[in-house]
Amino acid sequence: METNSEKFAEHGYLVVQSALSESDLAPLIAVVSAVVDARATELYKEGVISDTYKEMSFEHRWHAVLKACGRENEVFGWHTLVFSEALFNLITHQKVLDVLEHLIGSDIQFNGDFWVRPKLPNEKLTTLPWHQDSAYMPDTENDTHLTVWLPLVGVKLKNGPLQFLSGSHKSGLQTYHRVPDEAFAVPVLPPTSSDTDIDTLEMKKGDLLVFNNLVFHRSLVNHSDSIRWSTDFRFSRTGTALNGLWHEAIACPVREHESEQCPTSWQTWRAQWETSSHKDRFV
Numbered sequence: 001m002e003t004n005s006e007k008f009a010e011h012g013y014l015v016v017q018s019a020l021s022e023s024d025l026a027p028l029i030a031v032v033s034a035v036v037d038a039r040a041t042e043l044y045k046e047g048v049i050s051d052t053y054k055e056m057s058f059e060h061r062w063h064a065v066l067k068a069c070g071r072e073n074e075v076f077g078w079h080t081l082v083f084s085e086a087l088f089n090l091i092t093h094q095k096v097l098d099v100l101e102h103l104i105g106s107d108i109q110f111n112g113d114f115w116v117r118p119k120l121p122n123e124k125l126t127t128l129p130w131h132q133d134s135a136y137m138p139d140t141e142n143d144t145h146l147t148v149w150l151p152l153v154g155v156k157l158k159n160g161p162l163q164f165l166s167g168s169h170k171s172g173l174q175t176y177h178r179v180p181d182e183a184f185a186v187p188v189l190p191p192t193s194s195d196t197d198i199d200t201l202e203m204k205k206g207d208l209l210v211f212n213n214l215v216f217h218r219s220l221v222n223h224s225d226s227i228r229w230s231t232d233f234r235f236s237r238t239g240t241a242l243n244g245l246w247h248e249a250i251a252c253p254v255r256e257h258e259s260e261q262c263p264t265s266w267q268t269w270r271a272q273w274e275t276s277s278h279k280d281r282f283v
């Protein structure tokens with residue numbers, strides 16, 4: 001039977017089913033819910049909305065708030081808003097790092113890149129075309145950078161899953177250009193033809209997806225009436241150059257071979273964050 005690391009080397013991505021439990025994800029979901037609550041309350045106090053939709057579920061409330069004030073998401077993902085100990089605990093969670101250790105060894109750094117994505121129904125902003133992450137991270141194509149992607153709700157074809165082109169990482173980084181009306185650069189040569197196999201990843205809450213920086217993937221439109229919430233963070237082997245990436249200032253080691261421990265504490269990471277300037281550039 002193929003091991004996880006063989007599967008990963010072959011496909012460029014790997015889904016580990018039921019890697020996390022409800023209680024592992026609950027603290028971050030509580031942080032996100034508190035952000036939604038604070039924003040709804042603020043808009044209510046300003047008289048912009050006449051209801052805070054408090055009784056609505058995690059999957060519906062933020063969308064209801066935005067609809068009520070005739071707004072849309074302003075950004076594709078939340079960063080500063082969700083900076084918290086709960087986020088740090090998930091990034092450094094033993095179950096997450098155990099999966100990564102099988103792929104890149106036991107000296108692991110968190111690259112500093114994290115997002116919580118509120119993917120709204122029928123929204124263009126969070127519908128991403130085929131891309132390789134290195135296309136958006138200059139000078140990373142010669143190293144391995146891993147994205148861990150965790151659904152915070154179940155993901156089905158209807159609510160905008162990720163799709164992957166298995167093995168596409170083996171051809172290296174392609175050339176990208178900007179096209180009118182697209183927020184993201186796209187590959188000059190389309191990575192698919194009529195006979196390309198496309199893998200659509202329907203995932204349950206608790207499943208963990210990990211993919212590398214060269215594999216082609218995209219994020220489909222959410223055709224449901226609820227929000228497809230997810231979170232993602234990036235890692236590499238400790239010492240991998242981050243070459244001035246925007247998140248380098250908050251990179252930190254998270255697993256150390258010698259001690260088999262997480263060498264960074266929440267207090268240390270928070271102090272790093274406080275002195276970094278990038279937190280003011282992101283929502």
Ligand SMILES: O=C(O)CCC(=O)C(=O)O
Nearest residue numbers: 117128133147219230232
């Ligand atoms: O979460 C999504 O919908 C898109 C994620 C993605 O494409 C990425 O992290 O590169």
